[in-house]
Amino acid sequence: MAALTSPIAAALRHGPAPLLVLRLPDFERVAWRDGKRAARRLERLTCSAFVESARSVLRTGDLIAHDPGSDLFCIFMTAPSRESRAPRAVDVRAVLERVAATIVMRCEQRVESGWTMLARLDAQRGLGQDIALALERGARERERYEFFSAIGHELRTPLSSIRGYLETLLDEQTDETTARRFLETARREALRMGRLLDGMFEFSLLDLSSCALTAHWCDLQAQMLAACEVVRPLAHSRNVTIRRKMTAEARIGIDPDACLQLLVNMLDNAVKYGRNGGTVCISARAARRNVLITVDDDGPGIAPDERESIFNLRVRGAAGASRPGTGIGLAIVKMIAERAGGSIGVTESPLGGARFEVALPLKEESAARAS
Ligand code: ADP
16 A cells, blocks of 8 residues: 555645545454464455456556555546546446455455545555545445335335225226225325335434334234235235234234334235235234234245345345345334334244244333333
8 A cells, every 4th residue: 555655646636536445344353263374365365356356447547455464455546537527426436336246246255345535645644544434434325325225115115005006996997985995095105105204214224223113002903904905906916815813902012103014014025925816814912911913925935044134134035036126124124023122033834935923012011111
């Protein structure tokens, strides 16, 4: 890195240039756990992936740097441009993503990345602060991306439900009572979308602790009914029958919108991944101080080695390959359940597919746990 001080300083005389940083957060752990030789092998592999991918996307005059034994890989986009201005943010991000993706793919390692505009180079101080700034900015960008993906996902479900009801009303002969029920559900979903938008920061995946779900309670039976109505258009299009069974105390200690969201996400998946023309069952029963909500389907189920990871954000399982999706729905279900003081798990269903089971505290229990 030190060898590049003068060419970088010279390039910066013509104006600021982007500094791109890639870091292997597990590099030290590899050295500590598998020994120095394994770490050197990983470093060599990363270097060749870094150099090769950087060469394919950078221009003459751009610089790359890596200090032996370090977990950092830097790119200075110092190539002079015809318009004599710094590269656009979107181009910088594209370079960063391409190089990071190559390293992840070749080395099977996590990569942290980010960039910042470098205006000056202080030879005494070095690049430490700028590198930290770039990585911090990268983490913030990733968080924002995940946050907006989650919001987008949550808005798409009510939107497709509204569309389904309106299309049915336009395309099919429906009697007045059914038409009114469809319109009421569509309006309820539109209102829920509005609330989701209003509360999007509250629902942020990034600051979950700021949202006190347990300050509220709801009637589980009403939310189960509402959730079935929401997924009805999808169930109708796949000819899936939804059965509902309720043998539990109806009042649970969780915000009604959050409860509906949790139920809709699980039912939506059961209908989506279940058999065409099959059956989905949602039931609730008391289990000590909790209510146990179970959603069963008759689809392909979830293999034991996927049963933990599918709850992680943006992870899609084997069944995901057959249907469009984002890998966000279950992460949100898990988050809501845990923030309400409950838990979630998945096993095989007696129907042959997946069984999702959520335990949520009863209203009184939730108040006691909160205090
Ligand atoms: P998405 O459905 O958008 O991929 P989710 O977070 O809702 O995202 O689900 C994550 C993954 O879990 C899915 O990609 C799928 O592989 C698996 N999955 C979820 N529900 C079911 C189900 N009922 N049956 C089989 N697989 C499921």
